Amino acid sequence: MMTMQTESPAQLDHLCVESTQPAVLARFYRDLLDCDESVVEQGFLMRGPRRAVLIRPAPTCGLAYAAYRLRDGNDLEKLRSRATAHGVACEPLHDPLFEQGAFAVADPQGRRTAFGVSCGTPARRGAPARLQHTVYQTTELEQIVRFYVEKLGFSISDEVVSESGGASVVFMRSDDEHHSLAFFKGSRNEWDHHCYETNEWNDIRDWGDRFAAAQIPIFFGPGRHGPGNNLFFMVTDPDGNRLEFSAELQSVSADAAPGVWPEGERTLNSWGRAWMRS
Ligand SMILES: [Fe+2]
Structure with a gap:
């Protein structure tokens, strides 16, 4: 089967975040995430090493x-051809980090995802944290996953399955990394978190120390996820958006069958307690 992983591998490049207090949020990404701040037509452009918001x-x-x-x-x-052939509207997108020709699609619940070719991020020094995945909560897990898999070509790496047999979490990849996109089944349709992949466990320590110095407490972790096998912790930014810092995320070959995990705290955090979405 043709997938993004085999035909057109993609990595999460940047996020477009909306905020009621954009200057406050920009300060957080400048000071805590080592981002350069510039004012653009749309608001603030925050650029750090291998990450941008x-x-x-x-x-x-x-x-x-x-x-x-x-x-x-x-x-x-x-x-674009694949999406169009499956009846997905590809809306032209003007984005300061993408070359001309970028486009955005909307899933059946109106969630937007953009695709493009990077203009190239200028080299900048800073702590290692490559923007790597984003996760949402959805009330319509099955329908939404079908959209990303069948119409765009994401591959399912792992599913968490409840006792009743239905999936409650689905992790999807768009290249060799275990997931660049995931969905939790829940009672709301909202952004769940986004993640930065570091180089090693010692980086997780250093990021933890950095947030400690800023008196920003960890709200989930540290621990190790079952699906993806990555070490992690999570904090929040001033808008309450959740940031994850990760290390050792596993790779998955194109021919791997989707894994199945039981629903429970130990699946989401093999080291102990987990944040269970509802
Ligand atoms: Fe994550």
């Missing part, structure tokens, strides 16, 4: 879209 003013807080980069224009056209 566009912050724009809005009446409510949340994620406007997650933006994935393709290797080149050919891969981008392959993805």
